[in-house]
Every structure is written in structure tokens, then in C-alpha cells.
Amino acid sequence: MFSKVLIANRGEIAVRINRACHDLGVRTVAIYSQADKDSMHVREADEAYCVGPGPVPRSYLDIANIVSTALASGCQAVHPGYGFLAENARFAEICSDHGLAFVGPKPSVIAAMGDKATAKRIMKEAGVATTPGSDILESAQKARDAAKRIGYPVLLKATAGGGGKGMRVVERSEDLERAFASATAEAEASFKDGRVYMEKLLLQPRHVEVQVLGDDFGTVLHMGERDCSMQKPSHQKLVEEAPAPNLSAKLRSALHDTAVRACRSVGYTNAGTLEFLVSGDHAYFMEMNTRIQVEHPVTEMVYGVDLVKEQIRIASGERLGYAQKDLQPRGHAIECRINAEDARNGFAPEAGTLSRVVFPDGPGIRVDTHVYAGSVVPPYYDSLLAKIVAHGETRDAAIARMESALRETEIAGVHTTVDVCLEILATPEFRQGRYDVGVLPKLDSRAAAVRQARG
Amino acid sequence: MSGPEDIPARVRRLAEFLVANDLQSVRIERDNERFEVGRVVAQGVAALPASEAKPAASVRVDQIAADRVGIFRFARPAPFVGEVLDGDRELGYVEQLGIRNPIRSRGGGRIASILQGDGDLVDYGRPLFELERV
Numbered sequence: 001m002f003s004k005v006l007i008a009n010r011g012e013i014a015v016r017i018n019r020a021c022h023d024l025g026v027r028t029v030a031i032y033s034q035a036d037k038d039s040m041h042v043r044e045a046d047e048a049y050c051v052g053p054g055p056v057p058r059s060y061l062d063i064a065n066i067v068s069t070a071l072a073s074g075c076q077a078v079h080p081g082y083g084f085l086a087e088n089a090r091f092a093e094i095c096s097d098h099g100l101a102f103v104g105p106k107p108s109v110i111a112a113m114g115d116k117a118t119a120k121r122i123m124k125e126a127g128v129a130t131t132p133g134s135d136i137l138e139s140a141q142k143a144r145d146a147a148k149r150i151g152y153p154v155l156l157k158a159t160a161g162g163g164g165k166g167m168r169v170v171e172r173s174e175d176l177e178r179a180f181a182s183a184t185a186e187a188e189a190s191f192k193d194g195r196v197y198m199e200k201l202l203l204q205p206r207h208v209e210v211q212v213l214g215d216d217f218g219t220v221l222h223m224g225e226r227d228c229s230m231q232k233p234s235h236q237k238l239v240e241e242a243p244a245p246n247l248s249a250k251l252r253s254a255l256h257d258t259a260v261r262a263c264r265s266v267g268y269t270n271a272g273t274l275e276f277l278v279s280g281d282h283a284y285f286m287e288m289n290t291r292i293q294v295e296h297p298v299t300e301m302v303y304g305v306d307l308v309k310e311q312i313r314i315a316s317g318e319r320l321g322y323a324q325k326d327l328q329p330r331g332h333a334i335e336c337r338i339n340a341e342d343a344r345n346g347f348a349p350e351a352g353t354l355s356r357v358v359f360p361d362g363p364g365i366r367v368d369t370h371v372y373a374g375s376v377v378p379p380y381y382d383s384l385l386a387k388i389v390a391h392g393e394t395r396d397a398a399i400a401r402m403e404s405a406l407r408e409t410e411i412a413g414v415h416t417t418v419d420v421c422l423e424i425l426a427t428p429e430f431r432q433g434r435y436d437v438g439v440l441p442k443l444d445s446r447a448a449a450v451r452q453a454r455g
Numbered sequence: 456m457s458g459p460e461d462i463p464a465r466v467r468r469l470a471e472f473l474v475a476n477d478l479q480s481v482r483i484e485r486d487n488e489r490f491e492v493g494r495v496v497a498q499g500v501a502a503l504p505a506s507e508a509k510p511a512a513s514v515r516v517d518q519i520a521a522d523r524v525g526i527f528r529f530a531r532p533a534p535f536v537g538e539v540l541d542g543d544r545e546l547g548y549v550e551q552l553g554i555r556n557p558i559r560s561r562g563g564g565r566i567a568s569i570l571q572g573d574g575d576l577v578d579y580g581r582p583l584f585e586l587e588r589v
Binding site: 052059064065067069071072073 | 523524525526551552554576578579580581
């Protein structure tokens with residue numbers, strides 16, 4: 001096992017990784033931007049170094065400063081978390097060139113699977129169904145040609161992307177040029193890689209993803225699936241659950257088997273997630289995320305594993321040490337993302353100082369966060385403040401726990417998504433476990449119609 | 456101030472008046488003539504004429520900070536506290552992944568303090584030197 005690990009991230013995931021390291025007896029080095037100097041991840045780490053000013057390209061994406069910090073502080077490994085450099089193959093390669101273990105798959109696998117257009121091609125070759133789409137689009141003209149072939153509506157997606165960044169729905173050809181330009185610019189700003197590709201937009205599919213874990217000795221296991229269909233109009237997930245409700249046993253096991261088979265075929269190691277679009281009884285591979293996901297806690301609650309600890313153990317060369325039959329899911333877990341956003345204003349992100357922060361507690365409740373009363377939410381970063389996770393023996397029990405947990409939550413100083421999460425939980429679609437990606441975008445207009453009907 | 460008088464002499468007299476009365480500026484407007492003499496407060500020097508102005512009394516202390524993360528090394532010969540630098544000089548460097556990122560004094564001054572040691576890990580914005588500028 002490593003003696004010291006650098007955490008190349010901020011926010012709740014940096015705090016989460018810090019805990020996993022300390023659980024394993026590993027010392028931690030935090031990095032931070034000047035805007036984050038008072039952040040919780042800085043306080044909790046054994047050492048912390050400033051790597052630049054607030055804007056992301058000059059701090060959390062400054063590879064030279066981050067690798068130099070790891071080396072000069074005596075780390076043996078770097079955990080990238082999610083976002084930022086987590087799926088940057090060059091970063092992983094630079095780490096390994098300098099003798100640092102990168103907590104994630106091999107750089108070549110990140111390059112192949114993290115690059116979403118290439119990943120789709122590889123999956124197709126491995127016999128996995130994929131949605132109709134294009135390769136990387138070099139120009140707006142290439143995008144027009146691809147859209148004509150695939151048929152509108154289409155989705156432009158950043159090949160280096162995740163979290164809905166660099167993603168645009170295009171319904172008509174006249175909107176394509178502008179969408180291509182803005183998706184490219186957003187992808188470049190978010191990932192330092194502006195390349196985009198196109199996919200057929202399936203109307204109202206479900207988003208179901210499978211968690212996998214592989215070690216260096218050929219063991220690949222799955223930890224079931226998560227349903228992440230409750231997405232904002234920007235395609236960012238807001239509420240996730242495990243297992244996915246109302247999935248036929250046949251489709252569920254097909255997804256698990258496909259995920260494991262795909263990972264074996266590319267020599268996948270460490271934690272990863274294969275995302276599928278499910279439409280009726282059909283599942284199409286969408287993309288693979290070669291990192292820990294934001295919503296990993298719902299899987300942890302159901303399977304009783306610590307995925308981040310497993311990631312670090314695998315990166316240090318340990319064997320998983322258990323088999324698929326040892327992994328038995330128990331109960332149901334739901335996660336609500338509490339973001340600094342105004343749900344009534346198109347989920348516009350907000351910055352500010354949190355004057356009051358109260359999180360829920362009690363049996364079956366877990367809160368992953370980095371904020372506290374008085375903490376500052378800088379304008380530069382993702383708006384995620386906390387993840388509230390509720391576990392119950394049944395789905396209904398988990399929903400009931402989550403509702404009371406959200407009511408216990410108080411955050412003042414910025415608008416948050418607490419209320420909209422409560423609204424989501426109250427919809428008949430969510431109650432019945434019959435929802436798709438179209439439900440949340442319609443929620444606001446529906447609420448407005450209800451208000452109007454009540455006069 | 457009647458009669459012809461050469462302009463430098465008039466400016467000099469105004470500057471003397473300014474300093475003697477501890478004023479920031481003096482302006483005289485007459486007919487189509489206009490004279491204004493002032494001092495630049497930050498540097499404590501009367502604007503004109505420079506040769507006759509009283510020397511500055513205030514000293515500005517500048518911090519020289521690291522802008523890259525890495526191992527800090529002093530330049531050779533090593534700078535020392537009290538050393539007066541005539542102009543811009545390399546005081547040290549931050550070694551990062553085999554690249555030396557120079558730390559320069561950005562002009563002359565006196566080294567008031569040295570805040571990091573040779574071989575220290577320095578992060579972004581870490582103060583390395585304090586320089587007194589005259």
C-alpha cells in the first residue's frame with residue numbers, strides 16, 4: 001500500500017477520497033486554488049498546497065503544478081476523483097512517467113474508453129449494441145453531413161466529456177452550426193479538448209449505468225446498476241438510485257454481463273462505469289466513464305463496499321480478493337444532489353457564502369459534502385454542495401427516508417436543489433419507478449400549470 | 456510675477472513654493488497662460504524639477520512570490536538579507552519536473568527578508584523574498 005497519496009481534486013469528492021486514504025492508513029496531500037484556501041478538503045488533508053488562482057485551467061487543470069506537488073511532497077500515487085483531469089490520458093501518462101501511480105485504468109485504456117467516439121467503435125466491435133452516431137466531427141460541415149445521415153433530433157457530445165458539459169441537443173438543421181460552435185467551445189474550456197461527436201437522440205430513454213471494478217490480475221466484477229434518468233435539461237443528473245426500478249431480470253443481467261465482457265475485452269482495471277440508454281427492452285451502450293462517478297455512494301450503500309478504497313487498493317497492486325458471488329445487493333439506495341442552483345431559473349448556478357448549513361442524519365442516511373456554515377461557494381467550479389444518500393430495505397423505505405432527510409436539510413445563502421428534489425420524489429413517475437430522462441425537464445412547466453390551475 | 460521670465464525658472468520657483476508649504480499641487484492661470492506643478496505622492500518626489508526636489512522618504516516593500524509549484528533553489532552566489540540590488544536580478548528558481556523557473560527581483564532594491572530556504576517545497580503564491588524599493 002502507498003504511504004502518501006495526492007488528491008487532484010476539490011469539493012466533496014476530495015473529502016471523500018481523503019477519508020478513504022485515512023481509512024487505509026495512507027497520508028494525504030491536498031491541492032487547492034486560491035479560491036478554495038478555506039475549503040474542507042484543505043483542512044482535512046495531512047498536507048495542502050496551492051496550485052494556482054481560482055480559474056480551473058490555471059489550478060485544477062495545471063498538470064505541471066499538480067505532478068510537481070505530488071513529487072516534491074513525496075507521494076507515490078495520484079487520485080484524480082471525477083471531472084478535471086480524471087479522464088485525461090495524458091495526465092495519467094505523465095503521472096506514470098514520473099513514477100506516480102495513477103488511481104484509474106491504464107492511460108491507453110483511458111484514451112480508448114474515455115474518448116467516447118472511440119469507445120463506441122470498440123464496443124461495436126465487441127458485439128455491444130450502440131446508438132447510431134458519428135466519429136469525431138472536425139467541422140460544422142462534417143456535423144451537418146452526419147446529422148443528415150443519422151436524422152434529427154441529434155445530440156452533440158464532447159468526446160472527453162462528462163456531466164453534460166459540451167453537450168447540445170439539436171432538433172433542426174438551422175441550429176446545428178451554433179450548437180456545434182458552443183459545444184466545441186464548452187468542451188475546450190471544460191476538458192482542454194474541444195472535439196465533439198454526434199449521436200441519434202433517442203426520445204425519452206432511461207439512463208442506466210453499470211458499475212465495474214477490475215484488478216491487475218484479470219478479475220472483473222460488476223456491482224449492479226444505477227438508474228440516473230432524473231436529469232436536468234442540461235443532461236446533468238440530479239437524483240440517482242440503485243438498483244434501477246422496473247428493469248426486467250433478463251435486461252438487468254444482460255447489462256451486467258455486457259459490462260463485464262466489455263471490460264475484459266479492453267483489459268479494464270480499477271473502477272469504471274458503462275452508461276447505457278434503455279428504450280423499451282433495448283439497451284444501447286452510450287459511453288464509459290473511466291473514473292469514480294459522482295453517484296457511486298448508492299452502489300456502496302447497496303453492495304456494502306467502499307469503491308474509493310477499492311480503487312486505491314487496486315492501484316497499489318492488490319488483488320480484489322473476492323468473486324462475483326460474494327457481492328450481494330441489499331435493499332435500495334437513492335441519492336439527491338444538492339447543488340447551489342436556482343431550479344426556478346433554469347438551474348442557474350449560484351456563488352456566495354453559506355450562512356446556515358444543517359445536514360440530515362440518522363439510520364440509513366449518508367451525506368458526502370465539503371461545505372459548512374460560513375463556507376464560500378466560489379463561482380469557478382461545479383455547483384455540487386452535497387450528496388444526500390438514503391438507504392432502505394425497500395425502495396419505498398428509501399424514498400421515505402430521503403424525504404425526511406431533505407426536510408431536515410437547511411442551507412441558506414444560495415438557492416439549492418433541495419426543494420426540487422422533494423418535488424421529484426413526489427411525482428407519480430418517481431413513486432412508481434417509471435420515469436425517463438424526459439420527466440425532470442417537464443417538471444417546472446408542470447408545477448407552473450398546477451399553480452395556475454389553483455388560481 | 457510680471458514681466459518676461461524664462462519658463463524653467465518659473466517652474467522652479469513654483470516647485471520651491473510647493474515644497475515649502477507642503478502642498479500637493481499649485482496651479483496658476485492668467486490670460487492664456489496656465490502653469491501647474493504637482494508632486495507624485497507615492498514616490499514623495501516633487502514632479503519638477505527633479506534635480507532640486509527633496510529625496511523620497513517612503514519605501515515600498517514588494518513581495519516576490521513563487522508562481523510555480525516545485526523545489527525552491529537560491530541563485531549562485533546566494534542572495535542575502537541587506538543586499539542591495541542595482542537592477543533586475545535572478546534571485547533563485549523553482550525547479551519543476553526538471554525545468555528551472557527563474558525568480559527575478561523585477562528591478563532594484565534592498566533584500567529585506569528571505570522567507571524560504573534552499574530545497575523547500577514552495578506552492579503557488581508562496582512569498583519568497585521581501586524587497587525594499589526606493
